Amino acid sequence: MKSARQDELEVNFVRIFDAYGPALRRLCGAYRRDLTERQDLLQEIALAVWTALPHFRGQASERTWVYRIAHNVAITFSASQKRRNGFEQSLDPIAHDQGTKDNSPRLMLTEAIQRLKPIDQHLALLYLEGLSGTEISEITGLSPGNIGVRLNRLKHRLATGLDRKETEGEPTSGSRR
Amino acid sequence: MVNVKLLQEKRRSLHDFVQVGSSNSYLLVLSFAPLFALGIWKARQIALMQIGNLIVMLVLLAGALATWLYQRAERKLDQVDLNMREFQTLLLLFINRSIAFTKGIKFWFAPLLFFGISLAAYPALNRFWSPLWCIVALSLVFIFFEYSIWIMNDLRRVGELQRRKSEVERLLVEMNESK
16 A cells, blocks of 8 residues: 555656656767667666655755756766776767757767766756756856856857867758857 | 656666675675584584684674675765765765775685684694694685685776776866866
8 A cells, every 4th residue: 555655756756757857868868879778877867866756855946956866877877887888988979869860960069068078068968958057056066156167168169169060061050059 | 758666676776886795795794603603502622613613703793794884884875866076075985985895805804704714624624634734725725715805806896996986086076177
């Protein structure tokens, strides 16, 4: 017999995953190339959220709480997979998704993000999900000032990287962020 | 989408990242202690065997306690909802502890355990060999024992933990960079 508390947890859990599932899937897609590993990572994140949910008391917003868990699990998962696979598997092109058409600006952006240092990759992913500097600060533990400086540098670096791709003759369409 | 029941049955966790042994390894260690307690009683005619069995039993109990305390500390890794910097710092702390714990096995656990086993086995060996050959044989077995532990712990396990440590440290250094 399930208790009312257990029911409440399940309802909350399903609600959280309905709300943040697409963002978490994008995160998993950015971290892992292989579809099976992405599903595995998503399940690891789900398990971590499920485990942490009874202890969540609203100390942070639900959004930052979910992203904290997701990024902590993704970092650890990637490190474990790297050891298992025996080679570096950093962020991988989203274009490897099944059924996704080749989307050049998106691919170029992902490749540009891959060339960043790990912490800058996390910042770029969080920024691209539309999180504010304050939210990113709560997720990463970096100061808001530090976040601001890093994001400005990141935007410049990514823009330079994309410009360089254009001048090299890579096709691009759509507007850049 | 995610199946709640599946999650409840799923066993994998972040602990895989720093796990030293199975999650209930202290129970396995503890399960052998009664055998040596029985050995103390059975060897009541031979003092050396009794002392040897007693030492082994005490070392197993101490090992089980140390493992249990270690695994209790490991549960702090459930705080996966900390911010990234805090979580990596906690992870680093735990990895350092794991390295010290794993390296320590060959210094305090293995020699004491082997000393107890040697004392318990010596009277039996002495029936067939001279004392000198008993000591030589036990010494060779001890060297092999320590070498095996060195291969399993220091080379593999500690090496693995050192690699994880450098990854975590690298991320923390990047986070602390202001430029």
